[in-house]
Amino acid sequence: MPPRDVCGVCLSNRLAPEAVPGTGTVVGATMIRRPPLALRERGPYVVAMVRSDAGPFITGRVEGDAPPPGTRVELTAYDGDAPVFRAVM
Amino acid sequence: MREVSIVGVGSTPFGKMSDRSIQQLAIEAAVAAIRDAGIDRHEIGALYLGNFVAGPLVNQEILAGLVADELQLPGVPATKVEGACASGGIALRHACLAVATGECDVALAVGVEKMSHASNAQTTSALNCAMDNRSDGATGLTFPGFFGLMWAAHAARYGTGREHVSAVVRKNKANGLRNPLAQQGASLSDDDIAASALIADPLRLHDCCPVSDGAAAVLVTTRDRARTSHPGYVDMLACVQTSGPPRIAGFESPCSFPATVRAATLALQRAGISTRELDFVELHDCFSIAEIIDSEDLGLMPRGQGHRWALEGRTCVGADMPINPSGGLLAKGHPVGATGLGQIYESVLQLRGCHPNQVRDARFGLTHNLGGTGVACTVSILARGDR
Secondary structure (H helix, E strand, O other): OOOOOOOOOOOOOOOOOOOOOOEEEEEEEEEEOOOOHHHOOOOOEEEEEEEEOOOOEEEEEEOOOOOOOOOEEEEEEEEOOEEEEEEOO | OOOEEEEEEEEOOOEOOOOOOHHHHHHHHHHHHHHHHOOOHHHEEEEEEEOOOHHHHHOOOOHHHHHHHHOOOOOOOEEEEOEOEOHHHHHHHHHHHHHHOOOOOEEEEEEEEOOOOOOHHHHHHHHHHHOOOOOOHHHOOOHHHHHHHHHHHHHHHHOOOHHHHHHHHHHHHHHHHOOOOOOOOOOOOHHHHHHOOEEEOOEEHHHEOOEOEEEEEEEEEEHHHHHHHOOOOEEEEEEEEEEOOOOHHHOOOOOOOHHHHHHHHHHHHHHOOOHHHOOEEEOOOOEHHHHHHHHHHOOOOOOOOHHHHHHOOOOOOOOOOOEOOOOHHHHHOEOHHHHHHHHHHHHHHHHHOOOOOOOOOOOEEEEEEEEOOOOEEEEEEEEEOOO
16 A cells, blocks of 8 residues: 555566455554644544555554554545544454 | 765754744855855855755745855755755755765755744645655644554553653753753653643654754865864764655554664764764654654664663763753754754764753764655764864
C-alpha cells in the first residue's frame, strides 16, 4: 500500500494487483484530535499502523476507540483511498 | 576531496515574528553568518537554501535567488533544496560538497521558514506534504498522529510510559529557558504536561514542538583557510545524508527510522570517532517521543533504553550524554527549513565554548535532522578546530 509503480527488481511497470487477506494486527494506534483541512469536519478519528497478515504494514482508520497494540483487525471498507478496519473479537 | 570547516554562523530568534517577511528572516541570518566569519561576501561561490513550505504558506518560491539578489551575489548559483524537516541539513551538506569538491572556496547555507501566521489546520495540511498522500496521508494521519502511534508501539515493546516521555519534555523546556533564541523555554512539572490537551493520543500539547518562524545560516570554507585566518572555526568531520521509507508500509520496525541508523553509522565511520567521544547531541525532537527513538537510532544508548536514560536524567547537561542543550525543537522551536542549520548554529557555539547552556569542554558534537516519516535524514559531526 499504495501499489508500487514499478517492480522493485526489474523496474517493469507491467504489474498486476494481487488479492491478500484483509486481516492483521495493530502495532500502534492513535486518536487524531487535530485533523488536517481536508478532514476538518471528521475528527476525532483513529488511525492505526497494522501489520497485515500478508506481511507489510498498512496504515488505515479504525472504527471506534484506539485499539491497543496486539488487537486483531479486519478490513471492512475503503473511505476514498483509506482502508477502514474494525477490531475482531 | 578537501576537508571543510565552518567559519561563520548566524541565526534569528525562533518564534512568532510577524514583523519580518520570510526573505528578511533569511537575509538577517545570512548577514549575521557573513559578519561572524568576517569575510568579503563576494567570495561566496554557491548558496543553498533549505525551505519546506514557503509555497503553500507564504506563496513564495525562488527564495534562494531572492536571498542571493539581496546579498548582491550576481551570477552565483543559488539553489533551494527540500527534504521536508531535513531541508536545512541537506542545504548544509550541499554547501560542504561545493567546497570539498573544489567547485568554490566559500559556500553559504541558509535555512528559513515562516509558519506562525497560518491556522493550525493550514499548517497541519502544509506539513502533511511530507507524507505519501496516496497512502499514509489519505487515512487522515497527521505528524502528531504518526508519532502518537509510534509511541503506542514503543510503549508496547519497551514499556515507555508518560513519566519517561515527560522527562524529555521537562529537560528540553528547561534547557530552552537558558537559550535566548528559544521560543518556548518553560519550567514544567509532570502534572503540567499530563494536564495539557490531547493532540493525538497519547501525545499532548507539551509533547509537540511549537509552530515557528525563523532562519539560520552557516558559512563553510576549506579547513586550510579556516586554520590560517578564522579563529573559532569548527571542523565538519562528517555531513551525511540518507533516505528512508517514504511511507509506513516500507518500515521494518515501528520503533526505528532506518535513515537515521544508516546516517549515524556512516557519519561516525567517516569522522573516525565513537558515540562515547561525543560531548553533546542536538537531535530532531519534533515530538517528545521522537527524542527517545532518535537517541536509540543514533546509538547513544542500547536499543530500548532511551526512555530509561531520559527518566534517569542521563541526557541532561552535565550527565552521560547531553541531548538538546539548546532546548531542541520542543523548546527552541521548529521553523522547519531552518531547523537543521539552527542545530549547527547551537553546536558551533558549544564548540567555541560560548553557548548560554554550555557543555563543559565540548570538543565533539553531533547533529541529527530528520524529514517526513523518515524519508530524509542528515547527521553531521562537528569538532572544535583547536581540539
